Amino acid sequence: MSEASTTAAVQVTGVDKVFTAKRKPSVTALDSIDLTVAPGEFVSLIGPSGCGKSTLLRLIADLDTPSAGTLTVFGKTARQARIDQEYGIAFQQSGLLPWRTVAANIELPLELHGVNSAGRKKRSAELLALVGLGDFAESYPDQLSGGMQQRVAIARALAESPRLLLMDEPFGALDEMTRERMQTELVRITGETGAAVVFVTHSIPEAVFLSNRVVVMSPRPGRIRDILSITLPGTADRDEHLREDEAFFENVSRVRELLHGEAPVGIKPTAARGVENR
Amino acid sequence: MTGTSPTGTPERRRGARRSGTTATRVAFGAGGVLLVVVAWELYKAIGPATGVMIGDLTVLPRTTDLAMPHVWDMIGRLFEQSGNGRNAQPVWLAVAQAAVFTLGVAAVGWVVGVVVGMLLAILMQRFRTAESAVLPWIVLSQTVPLIAIAPLVRRWGAQLEFGDFTWESWMSVAIIASYLAFFPVSIGALRGLNSPDAIHVELFRSYGVGWWKTLFTLRLPASVPYLLPALRLAAANAVIGTVVAEVSIGLRGGIGRMIIEFAQQASGDPAKTWAPIFGAIAVGLVAAGFIALLGVLLRRFRRGEVPA
Numbered sequence: 001m002s003e004a005s006t007t008a009a010v011q012v013t014g015v016d017k018v019f020t021a022k023r024k025p026s027v028t029a030l031d032s033i034d035l036t037v038a039p040g041e042f043v044s045l046i047g048p049s050g051c052g053k054s055t056l057l058r059l060i061a062d063l064d065t066p067s068a069g070t071l072t073v074f075g076k077t078a079r080q081a082r083i084d085q086e087y088g089i090a091f092q093q094s095g096l097l098p099w100r101t102v103a104a105n106i107e108l109p110l111e112l113h114g115v116n117s118a119g120r121k122k123r124s125a126e127l128l129a130l131v132g133l134g135d136f137a138e139s140y141p142d143q144l145s146g147g148m149q150q151r152v153a154i155a156r157a158l159a160e161s162p163r164l165l166l167m168d169e170p171f172g173a174l175d176e177m178t179r180e181r182m183q184t185e186l187v188r189i190t191g192e193t194g195a196a197v198v199f200v201t202h203s204i205p206e207a208v209f210l211s212n213r214v215v216v217m218s219p220r221p222g223r224i225r226d227i228l229s230i231t232l233p234g235t236a237d238r239d240e241h242l243r244e245d246e247a248f249f250e251n252v253s254r255v256r257e258l259l260h261g262e263a264p265v266g267i268k269p270t271a272a273r274g275v276e277n278r
Numbered sequence: 279m280t281g282t283s284p285t286g287t288p289e290r291r292r293g294a295r296r297s298g299t300t301a302t303r304v305a306f307g308a309g310g311v312l313l314v315v316v317a318w319e320l321y322k323a324i325g326p327a328t329g330v331m332i333g334d335l336t337v338l339p340r341t342t343d344l345a346m347p348h349v350w351d352m353i354g355r356l357f358e359q360s361g362n363g364r365n366a367q368p369v370w371l372a373v374a375q376a377a378v379f380t381l382g383v384a385a386v387g388w389v390v391g392v393v394v395g396m397l398l399a400i401l402m403q404r405f406r407t408a409e410s411a412v413l414p415w416i417v418l419s420q421t422v423p424l425i426a427i428a429p430l431v432r433r434w435g436a437q438l439e440f441g442d443f444t445w446e447s448w449m450s451v452a453i454i455a456s457y458l459a460f461f462p463v464s465i466g467a468l469r470g471l472n473s474p475d476a477i478h479v480e481l482f483r484s485y486g487v488g489w490w491k492t493l494f495t496l497r498l499p500a501s502v503p504y505l506l507p508a509l510r511l512a513a514a515n516a517v518i519g520t521v522v523a524e525v526s527i528g529l530r531g532g533i534g535r536m537i538i539e540f541a542q543q544a545s546g547d548p549a550k551t552w553a554p555i556f557g558a559i560a561v562g563l564v565a566a567g568f569i570a571l572l573g574v575l576l577r578r579f580r581r582g583e584v585p586a
């Protein structure tokens with residue numbers, strides 16, 4: 001294994017995933033997927049429902065295993081990476097434990113891995129400040145709004161300072177305003193922590209605003225149609241003004257054309273890397 | 279930052295679910311008891327002495343003092359003497375002593391039942407095969423009548439002997455109580471242990487922690503809302519099991535025997551029959567109160583599910 005700086009955060013090579021069930025036709029959720037995510041890079045997966053975005057994320061998280069192909073996370077097998085806590089994960093539902101306070105929820109992974117109480121307190125205080133919930137440490141999840149719960153879930157995913165964040169539509173259940181504010185915060189947070197992110201979304205503007213690269217997928221069977229580099233300032237410099245920027249709209253249209261249009265459909269589904277200006 | 283106050287919301291929610299203060303709830307409870315008393319006395323006053331019959335079938339009881347003593351007679355009898363000579367004592371004291379005895383045996387039965395029920399539930403959660411192998415037997419076990427197992431338990435118990443330990447009758451009664459108590463616990467706990475959402479289970483998997491840690495940090499806390507009703511049922515079953523088993527084992531000192539003894543004196547002293555029944559009710563109330571207390575202690579684990 002080479003140095004951390006040169007090892008890809010995620011390396012997916014020729015991965016298939018076929019779901020088989022008794023007395024039902026098998027479903028090819030993913031078909032020969034190749035994808036590399038560099039350390040610190042923000043990559044979004046976008047595509048119509050059922051194209052295998054969640055499945056791909058779950059394979060990376062070792063919550064499921066590929067039917068074929070290889071998958072490494074920081075040069076290790078997905079299983080080893082999970083055991084070594086290389087990634088933090090957040091889902092569409094916050095998945096907070098209702099009987100734990102906000103602080104105790106954030107401290108959950110630390111507690112499970114034997115961090116002492118003083119260390120946990122310090123870390124949860126830092127994270128609460130980071131997600132702007134400093135006053136709510138002792139509140140219970142049912143006392144928070146949906147957006148606040150989601151921020152707690154993100155803080156929990158960041159608790160062990162993972163080098164990789166896996167997020168499956170974490171803002172899917174939020175209203176548009178909260179959603180945009182959360183996106184801005186996520187851009188800031190990942191800028192500060194330097195973590196790589198694999199981010200599943202249904203929203204084109206969201207994908208463009210957050211990402212270095214957008215992976216456009218197509219369904220039945222789940223394939224990568226194209227990978228688009230976003231031509232915008234580095235993610236750390238993105239803020240609210242960007243949403244009204246001409247360049248932002250240009251990128252949004254490029255992704256939209258790829259998603260809807262027949263444009264460069266996957267004759268070579270894997271490596272049609274980017275459009276001209278990168 | 280979203281504008282909801284941290285405390286405003288839950289109070290509103292809780293208020294909507296449970297209306298009224300403690301005082302009004304107590305008043306309603308007392309009103310319910312009063313209603314029963316009034317109905318009893320009203321029927322006794324206006325109902326026919328021979329009871330209400332349809333054909334040969336008695337649908338409402340006789341209203342004689344023998345069948346339905348006045349409520350004040352039943353209560354008054356509690357404060358008069360029972361027995362004669364040296365062991366004369368007020369009825370209420372005799373009933374209270376019997377109730378404490380029964381409560382103690384029922385408590386032992388409850389604890390044993392809860393431990394066994396929990397262990398079975400944990401075993402069934404851990405191993406799918408255990409669930410399919412054990413669950414049918416658990417359900418079947420409850421179809422065996424108490425009368426049938428009481429002599430068995432006593433016989434097996436009598437054969438137990440090691441060191442200074444000797445099996446005593448009250449232990450047989452406790453075992454029978456636990457036999458009734460473990461059932462709701464094992465079923466309720468199994469549902470509770472399986473209740474965490476897939477998202478929570480996967481989260482724990484992503485943390486790379488094993489089954490035991492997941493059990494203690496996720497499954498057991500999540501099972502509390504399912505467990506409390508099961509524990510309440512188990513407590514009621516343990517009390518009933520104890521009273522019935524006292525009769526079938528022939529254990530002296532508890533409410534069960536007292537009900538039989540006093541009933542035999544019913545023709546001469548009808549109001550006295552009711553005294554141990556009040557005792558049994560008191561035991562049930564104490565047991566229910568204990569579970570309510572447990573619910574208060576565990577209230578943290580009963581917070582509503584997080585809205586998505």
Ligand SMILES: Nc1ncnc2c1ncn2[C@@H]1O[C@H](COP(=O)(O)OP(=O)(O)OP(=O)(O)O)[C@@H](O)[C@H]1O
Nearest residue numbers: 019027028029048049050051052053054055056222
């Ligand atoms: N556990 C499973 N068993 C069988 N089939 C599955 C399973 N999980 C996913 N699939 C199938 O795999 C395909 C891809 O599912 P996946 O959840 O990855 O889609 P998605 O892109 O995340 O969709 P959405 O945007 O709606 O979340 C679907 O056709 C789905 O039916």
Ligand SMILES: [Mg+2]
Nearest residue numbers: 053054055168
């Ligand atoms: Mg999905």
